[in-house]
Amino acid sequence: MNTHKAKITSLIAVSAATLVLTLSATGAPVTPTETTASRDARMTWWREARFGMFVHWGLYSGLAGTWNDKAVAKKGGMEWIQQRVKADTDTYAERAIPRFKPVPGFAKAWAALAKEAGCRYLVFTSKHHDGFALHDSKVSDFDAGSVLHRDLVKEIVDAARAEGLKVGFYHSVIDWHHDQYEYALSKQLPHPLKGKPYPNGTRDHKKYVDYLHAEVAELTSNYGPVDILWWDYSSQDFQGDVAWRAMELMAAVRADQPAIIMNNRLFRCPEAGWKSMGTDGFTGALDPKYGDFITPEQHIPATGMPGIDWETCMTMNTTWGYSEHDHAWKPAKKMIRNLIDIASKGGNYLLNIGPKGDGTIPPQSVEALKAIGVWMKVNHESIYATTASPFSKLVWGRATTKGKTLYLHVFDWPANGTLSIPMKAEVVQAVLLSDPSNALPVKADGAQIKITLPATAPDPVATVIRLELRSPPVITVL
Numbered sequence: 001m002n003t004h005k006a007k008i009t010s011l012i013a014v015s016a017a018t019l020v021l022t023l024s025a026t027g028a029p030v031t032p033t034e035t036t037a038s039r040d041a042r043m044t045w046w047r048e049a050r051f052g053m054f055v056h057w058g059l060y061s062g063l064a065g066t067w068n069d070k071a072v073a074k075k076g077g078m079e080w081i082q083q084r085v086k087a088d089t090d091t092y093a094e095r096a097i098p099r100f101k102p103v104p105g106f107a108k109a110w111a112a113l114a115k116e117a118g119c120r121y122l123v124f125t126s127k128h129h130d131g132f133a134l135h136d137s138k139v140s141d142f143d144a145g146s147v148l149h150r151d152l153v154k155e156i157v158d159a160a161r162a163e164g165l166k167v168g169f170y171h172s173v174i175d176w177h178h179d180q181y182e183y184a185l186s187k188q189l190p191h192p193l194k195g196k197p198y199p200n201g202t203r204d205h206k207k208y209v210d211y212l213h214a215e216v217a218e219l220t221s222n223y224g225p226v227d228i229l230w231w232d233y234s235s236q237d238f239q240g241d242v243a244w245r246a247m248e249l250m251a252a253v254r255a256d257q258p259a260i261i262m263n264n265r266l267f268r269c270p271e272a273g274w275k276s277m278g279t280d281g282f283t284g285a286l287d288p289k290y291g292d293f294i295t296p297e298q299h300i301p302a303t304g305m306p307g308i309d310w311e312t313c314m315t316m317n318t319t320w321g322y323s324e325h326d327h328a329w330k331p332a333k334k335m336i337r338n339l340i341d342i343a344s345k346g347g348n349y350l351l352n353i354g355p356k357g358d359g360t361i362p363p364q365s366v367e368a369l370k371a372i373g374v375w376m377k378v379n380h381e382s383i384y385a386t387t388a389s390p391f392s393k394l395v396w397g398r399a400t401t402k403g404k405t406l407y408l409h410v411f412d413w414p415a416n417g418t419l420s421i422p423m424k425a426e427v428v429q430a431v432l433l434s435d436p437s438n439a440l441p442v443k444a445d446g447a448q449i450k451i452t453l454p455a456t457a458p459d460p461v462a463t464v465i466r467l468e469l470r471s472p473p474v475i476t477v478l
């Protein structure tokens, strides 16, 4: 090839690439850039909320981790039971539908418990990977409307709103039911029939994606304001525009719900905050056009993530969807301390419940949430609307910040009755949140502030001290 020809060829290649970038894979309009001020305004309630309830509930809940009268596993996500037993959708539906019988008023009980625990928002599975939609859908007959003649999404949204909670939909883009979902296109995403030929001959993934968009449009147009869309999930080999026409999907959602907050799981690439397929593989940066926040799963990032909005989602035992075989319940103390730890690192805590097939909540979860609520009743001001701790480590616990006030969460009560805080500061006053009318003695001692405490911890889980300062502290040990 002569140089002239080579130049023309590369020019054509460059402009073709540019065209692809501008139009995105599907010709979808590129999301207009939002100003930082408008994004901050949109994110404010979420950043202040700090604590939400996650609910995994669907057909799998009735199966409860059991197939052919045997436990499928004692640990791990039983919302994946269809995939674990490699059942096709008809077999799965035949077994699961008779076991999915929501009692009247189940949603009111969820919302009341979320409120009592101190959660500010509720995110529930409008559809999980099994493809069963909880709303009354015109584009599917594998939905609560067709099967139960109920709109469970409406029941849940109404109940949450009545308790003053913000509401979000967890929506799976993976779909093990739809007959056009081309599961062979991804090696990394799960499917019960993986490795097997399509039972219905060829599939056209585009038709599935059209369906997905139509189903999401129902959810974003028929239930009033939707505060969160919690997408789940993509892989490095199948994501974004190619897999879901993601930019177009997000733009359509924003057109219906301008204030909505979305996570980054329509993608699995570095620009969207992902380093790997691991649920803790984060790059530490997120371009907001791919989503508003990142979602560490089942763990708390060691040092938080300054500049990024993040939310740790966690189970109370080891499964998201209900299993009668999973008894690995975490104690309430652990969950309260997780909430504090997360707030001290500037993140949100999305704590999961897996109601049973009748919609009732396992008693262990009810008990734990009530215990969290008791703690929150006294100490909520040390969680809501706080920002991260100025200390990278405190030997006795954690701290959160609100303006010039520090909240000190004491996990390990000092044996000598004196709490040492590694900072220099002018203190206005220190009080226990459990006894706010009695000022605690405070003195400056070199590079430390020392607070004299009662002999025993008023709360063995975490006692909170509100320390009001005249100006920001100078931290002396980092």
Ligand code: GLC
Pocket: 056, 077, 079, 080, 232, 233, 297, 313, 320
């Ligand atoms: C994973 C699982 C899913 C669960 C989700 C919660 O992506 O596939 O079952 O819903 O994590 O974060």
